[in-house]
Amino acid sequence: MLFANALLRAMRSWRAHRIGLLEADRLVAGDRSGQGDSGLENLLDAARAPATAGETSGGQAMIAALAAERRRAVLTARPKGNVRVQVPTSARTIVVSIAAVVALLSVGGTAVAARTGNLPAGVQQHAHDLFSALGVPAPGTGPTPSAPSPVTSAASPTARRTPTARPTPTPKATPKHTPTPTPAPTVSAPAEVRAWCEAWRVAAAGGHPMNGRARRDLYAAAGGEDNVAQYCTDRIGPATPAATTTKPGKGHKPHPGRNK
Amino acid sequence: MPTDDDLADALIAARIGEEHGFAILWRALHPAVLRYLRVVAGDAAEDAASETWLQVARDLDRFTGDPAAFRGWLFRIARNRGLDELRRAGRCREDPAETVDAGPPGRDAATEVLEGAGTAWAVSRIAALPPDQAEAVMLRVVAGLDVAATAQVLGKRRGAVRIATMRGLRRLAADPQVRDRTAQGPRHAAAEEV
Numbered sequence: 001m002l003f004a005n006a007l008l009r010a011m012r013s014w015r016a017h018r019i020g021l022l023e024a025d026r027l028v029a030g031d032r033s034g035q036g037d038s039g040l041e042n043l044l045d046a047a048r049a050p051a052t053a054g055e056t057s058g059g060q061a062m063i064a065a066l067a068a069e070r071r072r073a074v075l076t077a078r079p080k081g082n083v084r085v086q087v088p089t090s091a092r093t094i095v096v097s098i099a100a101v102v103a104l105l106s107v108g109g110t111a112v113a114a115r116t117g118n119l120p121a122g123v124q125q126h127a128h129d130l131f132s133a134l135g136v137p138a139p140g141t142g143p144t145p146s147a148p149s150p151v152t153s154a155a156s157p158t159a160r161r162t163p164t165a166r167p168t169p170t171p172k173a174t175p176k177h178t179p180t181p182t183p184a185p186t187v188s189a190p191a192e193v194r195a196w197c198e199a200w201r202v203a204a205a206g207g208h209p210m211n212g213r214a215r216r217d218l219y220a221a222a223g224g225e226d227n228v229a230q231y232c233t234d235r236i237g238p239a240t241p242a243a244t245t246t247k248p249g250k251g252h253k254p255h256p257g258r259n260k
Numbered sequence: 261m262p263t264d265d266d267l268a269d270a271l272i273a274a275r276i277g278e279e280h281g282f283a284i285l286w287r288a289l290h291p292a293v294l295r296y297l298r299v300v301a302g303d304a305a306e307d308a309a310s311e312t313w314l315q316v317a318r319d320l321d322r323f324t325g326d327p328a329a330f331r332g333w334l335f336r337i338a339r340n341r342g343l344d345e346l347r348r349a350g351r352c353r354e355d356p357a358e359t360v361d362a363g364p365p366g367r368d369a370a371t372e373v374l375e376g377a378g379t380a381w382a383v384s385r386i387a388a389l390p391p392d393q394a395e396a397v398m399l400r401v402v403a404g405l406d407v408a409a410t411a412q413v414l415g416k417r418r419g420a421v422r423i424a425t426m427r428g429l430r431r432l433a434a435d436p437q438v439r440d441r442t443a444q445g446p447r448h449a450a451a452e453e454v
Contacts, residue, residue: 055294
């Protein structure tokens with residue numbers, strides 16, 4: 001008995017090892033031509049036998065359910081496609097155009113406010129830093145028609161003819177331009193300083209705004225925005241009609257006539 | 261078994277929701293799907309098969325190809341749904357409410373024995389193999405997929421599929437139950453076992 005079992009096991013392993021790739025392909029294909037393992041072939045035949053009654057029971061209900069599911073998918077897929085293509089695009093256009101209008105209004109309004117100097121001081125200063133080339137004035141220097149501030153006109157009688165004489169003090173100056181004592185006295189070439197100061201006075205009086213770079217240089221030279229008035233008075237004298245009519249070195253021509 | 265031409269016509273009919281198209285497809289392929297899913301998902305095979313076919317019905321417009329390609333697509337879906345069901349069964353084993361509609365009432369071991377006992381036994385022996393070998397054997401032998409399609413379903417290389425199939429067959433050949441049936445013949449063995 002023991003011997004028989006051992007023999008059986010030996011035969012089993014021998015047979016098992018006999019199946020190679022080609023033999024496996026033959027078995028898979030159901031080809032019984034080889035001198036095969038009938039137990040394995042029977043098993044494979046049973047595994048691929050035609051449907052049993054248990055497997056196909058309830059089939060009619062399932063088939064009806066599948067057809068219904070398919071029709072539902074067809075019905076919901078088509079209109080969904082249309083809806084997806086059309087309604088959202090129109091909604092999208094509406095949303096986009098509303099957003100565009102809102103953006104245009106806000107940007108445009110801000111631009112107008114900035115150009116006329118009506119923004120809050122901090123914002124105006126930023127706008128001025130960014131867009132001074134486009135004529136955005138610094139805070140407190142907006143090109144309002146009533147440019148001459150009562151302070152200056154009252155304070156200095158000499159400035160009565162040209163209200164640009166003494167610049168309005170700008171208490172809202174941002175800390176960005178706090179006095180930087182470094183290059184102040186050294187850089188000043190007289191012609192340049194004269195041009196800066198004249199341009200600055202024009203701008204301070206509400207005329208053509210000053211070029212941002214020149215303004216920055218002037219602030220640096222004067223050691224801060226607050227010191228510009230004194231600085232200019234020291235360098236080119238108090239503002240007089242004579243001062244404004246001298247030819248400036250750079251393109252910043254002061255136009256007294258434009259100081260409306 | 262319907263020919264490939266029949267299946268191609270059935271695919272066209274099924275795509276527009278005609279019942280006779282699904283009837284041909286389901287009768288031709290459901291047994292293999294169910295047997296394959298017994299190997300993948302065990303007791304959840306019925307649910308997984310229903311899920312598979314419903315997904316086929318929903319997504320049929322996404323499929324393009326001949327009946328051979330359809331077989332591969334079908335068994336790819338079956339594998340995914342089978343693994344899903346297996347995971348779900350593992351998560352909530354104590355919730356049997358989902359299985360109410362799985363099959364007709366009275367479908368128990370006794371009827372199983374009467375109807376296709378040999379098939380059930382054979383599938384159970386294949387299911388006892390290591391999973392990769394069992395799946396390869398089922399897809400090659402029962403589903404009738406070629407090596408390339410099987411490799412695609414299993415996400416393996418062709419060589420790996422051939423080797424897994426070969427090893428599975430070797431192991432089955434060495435299976436004592438399979439060897440015992442050689443002498444006795446399948447019918448008797450099944451009757452005796454149960």
